[in-house]
Structure formats: structure tokens, C-alpha cells
Amino acid sequence: MAAEAAFAATTTATRKAALFAAQTSAARNLYPQNKYNAGESPDYAKSVGWPVPCPAPLPVRFCDKRIVAYYGTRFRRKMGALGEFPKDEMLMRLKGEVAKWQAADPCTPVQAGAFI
Numbered sequence: 001m002a003a004e005a006a007f008a009a010t011t012t013a014t015r016k017a018a019l020f021a022a023q024t025s026a027a028r029n030l031y032p033q034n035k036y037n038a039g040e041s042p043d044y045a046k047s048v049g050w051p052v053p054c055p056a057p058l059p060v061r062f063c064d065k066r067i068v069a070y071y072g073t074r075f076r077r078k079m080g081a082l083g084e085f086p087k088d089e090m091l092m093r094l095k096g097e098v099a100k101w102q103a104a105d106p107c108t109p110v111q112a113g114a115f116i
Contacts, residue, residue, distance in 0.1 A: 064108075064109070065108065065109045065110065065111040066101055066105070066108045066109070066110045066111065067110075067111045067112075067113055068094070068097050068098050068101050068110055068111070068112055068113070069094075069112070069113035070082055070090060070093075070094050070113075072084070081093070081094075094112055095112065097112075098110045098112045
């Protein structure tokens with residue numbers, strides 16, 4: 001009796017799964033398949049004015065340079081090199097680092113900086 005109940009449950013579950021799969025497959029065949037999600041169609045984007053006309057971006061200033069910089073705050077020694085040394089000494093050290101990088105790779109210009 002238990003085997004028959006298990007068989008009936010399995011059979012019912014199998015029938016329900018097959019019916020669901022058939023309905024889902026039939027529903028898929030009724031509607032055309034979209035390549036885009038809602039709002040992603042290029043035609044729709046053009047119809048609502050996308051991309052928005054705007055001026056060309058400004059040229060990037062540092063894209064072809066190596067940036068060597070010290071960072072920190074003048075008031076905290078633990079926050080970086082800017083607070084660790086007096087201004088003149090920090091600038092001298094930064095120029096020394098820039099010279100080392102320039103000597104290591106002469107093909108790439110080096111830009112010095114300090115970020116506060």
C-alpha cells in the first residue's frame with residue numbers, strides 16, 4: 001500500500017511537472033523572443049533621445065604620464081608624508097623620488113604631485 005501511494009505521488013508530481021513544462025513551452029512559442037530587456041532596445045533609446053547630445057569630453061591630462069605623489073595632511077604625522085616632514089624637506093624628497101622614477105623609465109614622463 002505504501003509503495004502504491006509513493007508511486008501515485010510520484011506519478012502525480014511527474015504529471016504536474018510535465019503539464020507545467022508543456023504549458024511553459026507553449027507560452028514561449030506564442031510570443032516572439034526579444035534580444036533585449038525592457039528599455040534596452042537601441043531603437044527605443046533613440047526614440048527617447050539617448051544618448052543625450054553633449055560636448056566632447058576634455059582631453060585627459062595625465063594619461064601619458066607617471067604620477068608620483070605624496071599624500072596626507074599637514075597636521076598629522078601618521079596620515080602620510082605631507083605631515084611627517086617640513087614642507088621644504090618634503091618637496092626635496094618628492095623631487096628625489098621623481099628623479100628616481102625618471103631614471104628608471106626615461107620613456108615615460110613623470111608628473112610630481114602632493115595630495116592633501
